[in-house]
Amino acid sequence: MTELARDAMGDESERVARARNGDVAAFEGLYRDHVGRVYGLCLGMTGHPATAEDLTQDTFVNAWRSLPGYEGRSRFSTWLHRIAVNAVLAQRRAPLGRNEVSMTDDEGETMDFAAEQEMDEATPIDLERAIAALPPGARDIVVLHGIYGYSHEEAAGMLDLAVGTCKAQLHRARQLMRARLHVEQHT
């Protein structure tokens, strides 16, 4: 879709209104505007490009289905991100998410780490690799709070967690990332 065509479709609220009435072209405009952030969010939370592609598709299909219930009380992008987070969590609840392995730590607690082979060694920024290697719960809060700037309250609402749990996950994430980056710097 050209910029000219996108301009012709009007502003976002108008496109949302048209999409709610079944206008697929208007919805495609919304897709074009938001796909980068939705895919980025899914990629950040899963660490796997193929899975992120599937979840991005699920997000927009679910959004289309849920559009009649969107009342505009939150920004469209926030509403879309909630749907994306739900898609990621639903995929994670499915029997052992794709490309994730389950491990048990010394205290017997289950810890899920992104599979090492999926880590892109060519990634120029060590921090991205450190985030990708985090266990899912810690990774979620770093992505939502750290990268996308959602408050603890907003992130907790999206993840259906207590605010305190989110803060604890963030603390844990910082420790794990520091440890990983420290190891990398000394190897």
Added chain:
Amino acid sequence: MTTIPFGRGPQKDPLLAQASNLPQEIAPPRDLWPAIAARLSEQSRAASRRFTWPMALAAGFLVAAVSALLTWGLMRDPGMVPVNYGPNSALGAVQLEARDELLVQFRQRLDELAPETREAVVKNLAIIQRAADEIGAALAQDPASGLLNGLLLSTYQQELQIYSTVVTSGDALTRRT
């Protein structure tokens, strides 16, 4: 006691400050729209095949209205409207033909009944119709149910019993003059 520095903003933590500079927008490696559009199209086709709530509600009203009309017709002139066992009934043509033969005789006797007797007969037939409606609705969900088909047969036999009683009754049931 060690306290966890909750609530520190990204700008106060070097790692989170770096994280906030990571790109929020990442283009997927391929255009996902064609696959999404195909799924939306499939969804629309499936939705058009489905009963919507308003349609289901309208259908419910229609069933209720037909049932009420049948009951009203039975109350008004029970001799003209035999019990309707619905499309899921396992009753065969032979059974319904036998019922119809008895019905002809029942209609002939009906007008001769005393008013209170006639009213009692009408009420009993209305009860049978309601039972047949309920069993028919359950059979629509579970057509192979032996229990429901047995209940429907029992209802049919009760209807025949009423017709038979009226037809074979003596002067005790007839209109007082």
